[in-house]
Amino acid sequence: MAHIRKGTPEDINALHALICELAEFERALPEVTNTPEQLLKDGFGENPLYGFYVAELEARVVGIALYYYRYSTWKGKVLYLEDIYIQPAHRGQGIGEAFIKVLETHAQTEQCARLQLQVLDWNEPAVRFYEKMGMSIDKEWWNVYKTI
Amino acid sequence: MAHIRKGTPEDINALHALICELAEFERALPEVTNTPEQLLKDGFGENPLYGFYVAELEARVVGIALYYYRYSTWKGKVLYLEDIYIQPAHRGQGIGEAFIKVLETHAQTEQCARLQLQVLDWNEPAVRFYEKMGMSIDKEWWNVYKTI
Numbered sequence: 001m002a003h004i005r006k007g008t009p010e011d012i013n014a015l016h017a018l019i020c021e022l023a024e025f026e027r028a029l030p031e032v033t034n035t036p037e038q039l040l041k042d043g044f045g046e047n048p049l050y051g052f053y054v055a056e057l058e059a060r061v062v063g064i065a066l067y068y069y070r071y072s073t074w075k076g077k078v079l080y081l082e083d084i085y086i087q088p089a090h091r092g093q094g095i096g097e098a099f100i101k102v103l104e105t106h107a108q109t110e111q112c113a114r115l116q117l118q119v120l121d122w123n124e125p126a127v128r129f130y131e132k133m134g135m136s137i138d139k140e141w142w143n144v145y146k147t148i
Numbered sequence: 149m150a151h152i153r154k155g156t157p158e159d160i161n162a163l164h165a166l167i168c169e170l171a172e173f174e175r176a177l178p179e180v181t182n183t184p185e186q187l188l189k190d191g192f193g194e195n196p197l198y199g200f201y202v203a204e205l206e207a208r209v210v211g212i213a214l215y216y217y218r219y220s221t222w223k224g225k226v227l228y229l230e231d232i233y234i235q236p237a238h239r240g241q242g243i244g245e246a247f248i249k250v251l252e253t254h255a256q257t258e259q260c261a262r263l264q265l266q267v268l269d270w271n272e273p274a275v276r277f278y279e280k281m282g283m284s285i286d287k288e289w290w291n292v293y294k295t296i
Contacts, residue, residue, distance in 0.1 A: 005257045019221045024168040030220045033261075042224060047195060071198040071216045073167045073231045074160045076190060112182075121288055140269055 001063055002090065004098050007052035012040045015052060016062035022085040026120065028065060053102055055086065055095045062090040065099040075113035082131070084117070101132050150210055150238065153202035153245050160188045162209035163200060170233040174268065201250055203234065203243045210238040213247040215254070221260035227254060232265070248281050 007015060016036040023029045042049040055063035063086035070078040081103060086095045100115075107115045119126045119137070127137065155163060164184040168259070169176045190197040203211035211234035218226040229251060234243045248263075255263045256272050275285065 023222060028222070032226050034220070034222055038224055039221075042219065049217060050221075050223055066219075066221055066258055067199060069216075069218045070218065070228075071190065071196075071230060072182075073187075074171060074182055075175070076182050076186055077197055080218075082219060086217075 001093060002055035002057040002095050002098075004053055004055055004095075004102050007043075007054045007064070007066075009040060011046050011052075011054050011061055012036045012043075015039060015064055015066070015084070018064045018087070019042050019066075019083060020083050021087070022083055023025065025085075050082065053099060055090070055099065063095050063099065065103060066095065067103065069110075069112070070116065072113065075143045077110070077112045078114045079103060079112040081112065081115065083119040094130060097133065149241060150203040150205040150243050150246075152201055152203055152243075152250050154199075155191075155202045155214075157188060157192050158185045159200075159202050160191075160211055161201070161213055163187060164211060164213070166209065166212045166233050166235070167214075169235065170231055189284070198230065201247060203238070203247065205238065210235045211243050211247065213251060215251065217258075217260070218264065225258070225260045226264050227251060227258065227260040229263065229265040244277060245281065259289045261282065 013036050016034075016039055019034070020029060020032055023032045043051065047059050050066055050068040051124075052064055052066040054061045054065075064082060066083040066085060067079055067081050070080045084096065084099055103115055115135075117130070119130060121139075131137065153264045155158075161184050161261040164182075164187055167182070168177060168180055191199065198214055200212055200214040202209045202213075212231060214227060214231040215229050216225055218228045220226050232244065232247055251263055263283075265278070265283075267278060279285065
């Protein structure tokens with residue numbers, strides 16, 4: 001079983017590589033403009049913009065779970081899971097469940113009202129996984145955005 | 149025309165009142181468990197979890213725009229508009245456009261890659277407004293969450 005631990009600056013290249021693998025699965029690799037250098041600056045500065053956990057197996061990072069804090073005007077502080085990815089060869093071994101459990105504990109420790117994430121509407125295995133983990137799905141909202 | 153300015157600790161009661169008005173419009177007032185005390189602590193501590201702008205008219209707050217920073221693994225730092233609300237009597241006077249323009253400038257100053265928000269799928273006037281402001285709408289994602 002892989003070991004789940006907090007990500008460090010030494011994990012940045014592995015983090016970037018797995019972000020790209022996930023983007024490829026999401027049919028959106030050209031959308032990734034972020035770089036290892038920017039990830040290092042954003043995750044380990046004075047006010048980090050995000051944090052992450054890694055799943056390590058035989059000294060290799062085989063999965064990542066990247067989070068940051070959101071703010072709900074209704075509920076307060078929210079732990080948001082931006083990316084969760086496990087390499088195909090290492091699925092079905094409980095790493096996803098282990099990540100979600102670590103994040104639930106993290107959310108409790110940091111006094112967050114919620115653990116939250118988004119899922120693509122066509123990603124049925126992911127929808128079933130989150131439902132199995134006791135999460136609720138809200139289909140009512142659309143995302144609106146503008147490139148700056 | 150209302151004056152747009154940054155929110156201060158003195159605006160917290162007005163902020164909470166307008167958050168409740170918006171929740172009522174969204175058919176979800178009982179969902180609001182946040183309080184003025186918690187909003188004050190979360191918005192004005194050492195590492196503020198959010199910030200906000202107000203629209204002021206004759207010394208009264210008639211609109212709010214509450215934001216925080218998200219992190220996109222693909223794009224980097226994102227300015228996220230959590231709540232935007234203008235009291236019904238003060239609509240159609242350009243306050244919404246003024247908020248969006250101030251937030252676009254804010255996003256540029258803070259080197260954000262995007263200004264982003266969410267809209268309820270049944271809120272057609274809002275969808276038309278954001279499209280008029282040059283924003284794009286992505287209907288492909290569902291929200292997944294768990295109460296902690």
